Amino acid sequence: MSDFCHLHCHTEYSLFEGCIRIEDLCSRAVEYKMPAVSITDSGNLFGAMKLYLKAREYGIKPIIGCEVNLSPEKITDRDSFNYHLVLLAMDLHGYHNLVRLVSAGWMQGFYYKPRVDKDMLQTYSNGLIALSACMEGEVQYLLRTKGFDHALEAARQYASIFPDRFYLELEASGLKDQAEVNGRLMEMSEKTGLPMVATNDCRYLAPQDAEAYAALRCIQKNERLDHHNLNSRELYFKSPEEMEKEFSHCPTALENVQKIIEQCGLDLEYPKRHLPKYTPSAEDTLDKELVALSEKGLEEKLANLPYEVDRDEYFTRLDKELKVICEQGESWYFLVVHDYVSWAKSRGIVVGPGRGFAPGSMTAYALGITGVDPIRHRLYFEKFFNTKTGLKDIDVDFCHERREEVFEYLREKYGQANAVYPSVFVASKARVVLRDVGQVMGFSLDQVEQITSLIPEKIGITVSKALEMEPALRNLMNDNEEMQRYLDICKRLDRLVRHVSIHAAGIVISNEKLQSYLPLYSDQNKAIVSQYDWDDLRRLGFIKFDFLGLKYLSLISRTLALIKVNKKQVPDMENLPLDDTLTFDLLDGGLTEGVFQLESSGMRNTLMDLTPTCFEDIIALHAIYRPAFLQNGIDKDFIKRKHGLVSVEYPHPDLEPILNETHGLIIYQEQLMEIAQTLAGYSLEEGDTLRRVLGKKEATTMAEQREKFIQKARDKGLDQLTAKHVFELMERFASYTFSKSHSVAYSMIAYQTAYLKAHYPEEFQRALSMVFNNQ
Template identity: 40%
Template structure:
């Protein structure tokens, strides 16, 4: 038969989350191939994909029909969902025109903001007031009319159908037929045809599309299993009992509806009714209300002039130069209509600073604007650092300016609330983002559904490349030899990969943009559908689509470093010092740069990674310009291109710096003749090539896209312009070639400069106020044991004392105490801020009354309903009550009686029963708590105390069980945990350490089902690493592995792991490792050690054996030489011998060596 005119009007995409398996681009392509001139999108309860469909379909010549399959509550959207009393049904709505589009936005938004309970729901009341401009189809099997038919309630079905017909209009309501092969659908269809005959309501054919091709039904079924957390093999799980919900062609639809051709042609009637044109290219920026008769233009002029004189007033020449730049920028801002935009940003930052919320000095290309600088939006002088306004905004680039703002993480929510208050709650929202099924995630999800053994899934997932630039799963399967081999191992692996490839990249869940906020001049619901996430209102469309609509998007970023800086300044003042002005720090501070060169950068903004530490050591920065360059250079492009090597050689005078033309020298001088920044490319193009700065910005963008035809055009323009400016054609071409080679790696100097200021601020505070800086960092990282431990280690290396937690002196956060830092109670696991505040109030009251402080006294004063027993126990374990001199085990034993006595005394106080002499009721000091005997059976040993301490703090503070034999562990280890990040995956290594968090698991499926495997962390004095023990290895260890045992682990470093992790091959005791060792001792001697040779020989003689001893000594020529001791001094290597040698020459100068 001929292909009928038909378009699909009931279509689900990936935005019917974990239900639809269609990508919108694929749907549009299918329309084009089948010559369907329109397509609708009707995702479940949302319009997440509507704008994507509109743009994709329109650009392909396909008419987009925006719709939604809404959830219609039986009674009220405001009442909770109840399947029997207030269940929901499906209804298909389509926007015919602008009025219908606005109503659909309203309906889909209100379903979230007023009707969300399990699903976003509306009700008939709301629908009746928002039906204008909408076309309505009666829905799938889950539609209310079909549900009536399936219950043989034909009268109710007819009543509802006529209600919908009257509501939407007889030309805009259709009875929806689907022929999907489901038995009950056939019954519903027969009833719908009879109803159409009785009522003259037209029939319409749809196919409820959930996947593209018929064979994709299996992948979509797996997707449903991921959604419902079911295994595919389960019999009673939710599933679609059909494989027909695919994109049927016109021919295929004609075949299944050959008896009802008018149901097919009805789809064309709907499509022809649709007349919706969305407006792009117009900006919707709220008008800034000044609050006075002053216009926004006048206010901007006044604020710029005031800022100009404040920042440049001491230098008349500087004022003139800056005024010229500011006037140029204001002209562009006025022409583009962005005056209110700048004032909105100015006002937000002004409000934040006035309310004590730290704001960053700038971010991104906005730091290149002199107007932003004099307004106080940024704090970097763009004239001083050759930053360009055109990199930020120019009339040749028609797009909204983008000023991202860093706020203190503690103040971001307050700024967001101010924005809502200032511009209206209805006009402000956060921005949706979509979490997608990334390659590793989808493999794990599909593996669970297919019941592939976890061990196999883990092995496969870890082989898959991860990261922002990682290849797709399909690409990896074509090129990765390991994955190709794994795929062939078993049929279920082939199936796992096939499903994973099909599902990779699909939307999995919604979230909100970490920083994005949209502000509109009118209620947002007029522009974009809204949803809710974690109690916050957000747009249903992501940032790019909001920008395309011309809405004002801003990024409010919570930057932890700003909080740290603010707290550090407070700490300095609390110690009686004078907090430095962070905007006017001494330039070139020697202590700061010495510290940076040494790689002492824990907590220094942007410089904490091992790679950065290595780069600092190579570059040896000695000025602020070097820091700007370092932040720009530490990226894959410069690292791989050799640019960094050239920069280092030139900075240190190892390579001559040559400038091919005088106009280039001032542009490249600060970077030793290297092109490091995009702004340098723009300035060279402008100064030498004769480009306008607008053209130079276009060149910058073209370089990023690397399109040869565009670059060839710019090459001719540049060479021609350079020749006009006095360069020879040869020199001009050489400069262009250099721009092409390195300019593509150039970084945004404006952003690098602004962030380099924060880098310098943190580095300066660390170098000159270390205790205050450490306390601030540890306070901001209290929820991360690993970060607190890292700063603890940093303090130890710098000999800054960290005083343990102590209820007499500690606060909730870490505080400065003398030249050291006092541990914060908030970093103790098992405490809560409310409980600690209550305890501290009790402590302060006791101190004010000059009463003794102990556990019993605090129990009597604190509110037992606020401070639970677990909190007390955590404080005891952490050592916060050590000041009484009582063993921690005994304190735990006394705790219940102390709490009971405290409750009694609290009740007495409440009843007004004071002591005999009228004073407050207080407990009698106990002999145990105040210096009595500690030889109680409940006292903890040193090992038990340390174990409990680690449980409460996450690591050891008052000591470490490995410290006594630290030197021996160093001898037996080929690597420390802190060095694992530098090793390549698959490396074989040996680490001596402590087993922590040992957990045995039962393998649930696969060939190893029923056998035990284990996981733990192996801890040395530098840190810890995750270790996996597979069944065969675990069984071979014969009980060597247990919590808190010391082992020497032979292991392999896992490949493709996001953080270092080990696979255990063998665990040995210390004695076993030493006996197995086939080698000798190397003793490093200093000149001053010669007098200890006799004692060393005596130590060797105490442990005679066959292992040779070598001495490492300095020769007269300054070179180290290894000298073997006589055979008489051969030894048996034991822990005792190692400790004796360490006692004589110190740690770090004794190691094992293989023969």
């Protein structure tokens, strides 16, 4: 194993200042037998956690750092000129200080770029190693512009801020004046005893990427590539042998690389989850609070239901769920969600009936988090909370126009510093890359559009994949040297992170000030955002709550307000009769403009062919009007079965109660769970596990599950042939079955909007114009 690694490295998360993909970086480091790999992106820590996790995966040490922008005076100065300084975290304390510095650079010091100053460095220097950076570092810059003495003074100042942890950075960058500056730095080291370290300011992975990197810089600056001065082709991830050759005249600079690697030992494996602190208002524990609120809520629900139910069945189900929730330590989660949903409803903010898997929970129903009866619609808690795989997120839809009020409530309740949005990293897509590179290479718009039109219409298509699939595109590359150059650059830049934005629906809440744990920034609207995306935050033990703004809930809200203004009876939207004649007449006629998810021409045609006669038909329609079902003709089969044009048969009599509402077809994931329970004695949790295995279709696991199902079914008295036939049916349908929980909840919104349109057409149409046409 080599003792060298690159300590100054810009990945694609430097946003137009680097084009190294993190996986490629780690792979190359392993190929070179390097003991560690670092990340020092420009002014941010966007990719830090990804590098950390990927390096661990590759079995090498991650070194987390940042090349910060340093204001010559104070961050309050409005001067766009900045020096560069590389900071590396030695340990957890150093990482926290790096996080604080980078966050402050964005939150307090931003002026064109995030900036820090020396006072901030002094405050947060512990646990950090500092390198004097590139030619734009203060020491190097002063050497080039003001002379040795000025540079020496700056170096000594850094050495006092970072005692025994400041290094003069010698680079093998190939830039003009680099060799001369390196010589002066060596002279300074000899005079002061300040240690030197060898780096290369890596911006791209291989020498062949130099022109692609130049194109990337031109895209950012809106310059022509042929006008760009490619100062160096040496800013690549050089091998240890190349670096040893570059610095053969200065072996101590290489030896110090090993010293720094040994000093850096960051461990980010947090032992705990960072949960929001919920304080019980009536009981002395979270579990007791949850039980009390749930039981009270269910009593109120049952008292208002417009249909008869078995009260004991509902409370038995609730007790069973609460036992699991409390045993698994998840009471806090339900209480937090219940709190903000209840707050929203108390302020007249319309909340959706649920989405995803949460409508399968009686606890969520009792707390008012969801609005559909899980027993009436045969929804299962085990689909939502499987103790083997954990609790699924509870995502909540709010009135689009008032969703921000809920965000603000949470920020006030838990503290502005304890609630942040996750980042989302947006990668450049094939057509965007083709257009951008074409522009900087001077291609005409018509020429670029002609090329982009050859890209196949496929989700996730890359330039490389398009070249494989489209002969006309390959011919362009083969026939024209300039086109070959163009497409080569495009392939190298394709799928690089292009910019960062805010998660559209999520907010992370903690019981601690997040600026101590997470690098933050604020956007143009002053929202506080984590520099990590949700995937990174989840791995660090943080919790995200999703609030989705739905315009159709705004439509419902506006319609109800107009009904009230017009002094008409306002309907109880949570307890509408689900067999309303006017509503089904409207649906049968395809008069669904403004009706949630039933507006498209294709959906209208399917709706009219189906002629729904019950709410279960609408649930099924939401499930089958999806690509996997449509491509296999299951929508047509369902409609024929409903109208008696195709006979309905069941593989076993016990399956009729399960498949009757879908006319013998397996449409819902929950039906797979029921079949496994009924015919083979699986628990609902085991049935959910089987359902997931069937959906993945992994050959070895499938064979094991087939044998297990058939044996368990035979143990319950089923013959071999029938058991095998049922398993094959489950296997066939598993890959495209849909969550009934989600379908029921969204069908409820569809029904609610259809009901309002059927009974209050004047108010509905006015609200529709207000919400969607801004009238």
